Amino acid sequence: MTDEVRVYVEEAPGHRREVIAPTDMGLSLMEVLKASGYDIQATCGGMALCGTCHIEVLAGPALDEPSDEELYMLESLPVMSQGSRLSCQVRVTSRLDGLVLRLMPQQA
Amino acid sequence: MNSISTDICIIGAGPVGLFAVFEAGLLKLRCHVVDALPQVGGQLSEIYPKKPIYDIPGFPEVLAGDLVSNLMRQIEPFHPTFTLGERVERFAKLEDGSFQLFTTDGTEILCKAIAIAGGLGSFEPRKPAIENLENYESGKGVYYMVRDPETFRDKRLVIAGGGDSALDWTIFLADVAKEVTLVHRGTTFRGAADSAEKVKNLHDAGKVRLVLSSNVTHVHGPEQLEAVTITPNSGEPETLHVDSFIPLFGLTPKLGPIGEWGLELEDDAVKVNTVDYSTSEPGIYAIGDINTYPGKLKLILCGFHEAALMCQGAFKYINPDKKYVLKYTTVNGVPTL
Numbered sequence: 321m322t323d324e325v326r327v328y329v330e331e332a333p334g335h336r337r338e339v340i341a342p343t344d345m346g347l348s349l350m351e352v353l354k355a356s357g358y359d360i361q362a363t364c365g366g367m368a369l370c371g372t373c374h375i376e377v378l379a380g381p382a383l384d385e386p387s388d389e390e391l392y393m394l395e396s397l398p399v400m401s402q403g404s405r406l407s408c409q410v411r412v413t414s415r416l417d418g419l420v421l422r423l424m425p426q427q428a
Numbered sequence: 429m430n431s432i433s434t435d436i437c438i439i440g441a442g443p444v445g446l447f448a449v450f451e452a453g454l455l456k457l458r459c460h461v462v463d464a465l466p467q468v469g470g471q472l473s474e475i476y477p478k479k480p481i482y483d484i485p486g487f488p489e490v491l492a493g494d495l496v497s498n499l500m501r502q503i504e505p506f507h508p509t510f511t512l513g514e515r516v517e518r519f520a521k522l523e524d525g526s527f528q529l530f531t532t533d534g535t536e537i538l539c540k541a542i543a544i545a546g547g548l549g550s551f552e553p554r555k556p557a558i559e560n561l562e563n564y565e566s567g568k569g570v571y572y573m574v575r576d577p578e579t580f581r582d583k584r585l586v587i588a589g590g591g592d593s594a595l596d597w598t599i600f601l602a603d604v605a606k607e608v609t610l611v612h613r614g615t616t617f618r619g620a621a622d623s624a625e626k627v628k629n630l631h632d633a634g635k636v637r638l639v640l641s642s643n644v645t646h647v648h649g650p651e652q653l654e655a656v657t658i659t660p661n662s663g664e665p666e667t668l669h670v671d672s673f674i675p676l677f678g679l680t681p682k683l684g685p686i687g688e689w690g691l692e693l694e695d696d697a698v699k700v701n702t703v704d705y706s707t708s709e710p711g712i713y714a715i716g717d718i719n720t721y722p723g724k725l726k727l728i729l730c731g732f733h734e735a736a737l738m739c740q741g742a743f744k745y746i747n748p749d750k751k752y753v754l755k756y757t758t759v760n761g762v763p764t765l
Contacts, residue, residue, distance in 0.1 A: 365726055
């Protein structure tokens with residue numbers, strides 16, 4: 321019984337950094353990534369409005385389906401892939417353990 | 429020209445900007461509030477008026493919209509004035525240390541101090557990452573929004589994007605421009621279903637060209653835009669001669685013109701001194717989500733505190749010779765100006 325999960329951030333091809341995230345604080349993945357020193361602006365503070373916390377899920381457990389709000393925002397971004405998510409909309413729960421992701425490049 | 433004279437000009441009519449009117453009023457300072465949005469309340473009114481907020485002291489739960497109405501009631505005795513639907517563009521500092529501000533619509537505001545309470549900033553078009561794209565801005569062929577459709581009459585256009593505005597402008601400009609090509613990264617559109625249907629029909633009728641599963645990857649031209657390269661997710665890129673390229677990828681909050689004012693910035697926020705939330709320019713203050721300092725928390729309640737301290741600083745800036753005495757509203761009763 322543990323209250324944390326491990327997610328892996330692919331910082332460069334073949335180079336993954338482990339990030340340990342608590343599951344008992346109701347955090348979003350965006351908050352965890354920001355707190356781990358990643359350069360995420362998250363201008364809107366987590367309301368799926370700015371698209372600056374865009375990540376791509378590369379491997380790992382299946383996540384809950386994105387909401388319409390999130391999909392709408394993702395769809396409007398210049399770059400989007402199959403694994404695109406807004407990290408502010410992904411809750412850190414025990415189901416996230418083993419997730420592999422990368423930060424998507426920011427557009428101006 | 430519309431000209432307004434006040435003590436403090438507050439840029440941003442969100443909760444923090446509104447509460448600053450109250451704190452300024454206690455010090456007998458008059459305020460004028462400017463906001464780019466057509467209504468007061470900032471994000472609270474624009475984005476989440478029906479969402480409950482739980483961390484306003486004294487309110488176990490309050491709807492964002494109600495908090496804004498209450499703030500408006502609270503500042504009413506101080507008779508603030510408003511310019512809504514206009515964005516402050518630039519400022520000039522006058523010899524006596526006061527300021528002159530100008531909005532997009534030509535309103536002039538004369539004030540003794542400025543409080544920037546701009547929140548997320550203003551919503552600006554998102555620009556795709558295409559090399560040299562910025563070289564073709566300002567009338568050289570790349571447009572991030574359609575201000576006047578006549579600009580595109582009888583022109584050859586490429587529009588990029590998959591949202592409502594890309595679909596709507598494709599439909600509208602099909603009748604105005606000489607050629608319209610819509611490039612969309614995906615194969616489906618999340619915009620309004622009937623708009624997507626209309627675009628498909630226009631494509632079938634040969635009125636617009638729809639290029640799916642593709643991106644605009646390069647822009648060309650010595651001075652003026654002459655061509656763009658469209659690269660499909662799989663297959664050979666194609667270069668198309670065009671007069672204009674219109675990427676429509678939605679809006680994202682940006683610092684906006686305030687970012688060009690020469691104030692010290694950090695991570696797209698205005699750096700302040702937490703003694704009085706003053707910026708690097710004497711007489712200009714920044715409060716709420718738009719500022720940054722060690723330990724900054726983007727909370728409404730922190731913005732309220734910042735507003736109170738900011739007004740102290742502004743009072744001293746405006747009245748260097750007067751001594752300020754802290755007054756309690758419990759002692760002095762309903763405050764007025």
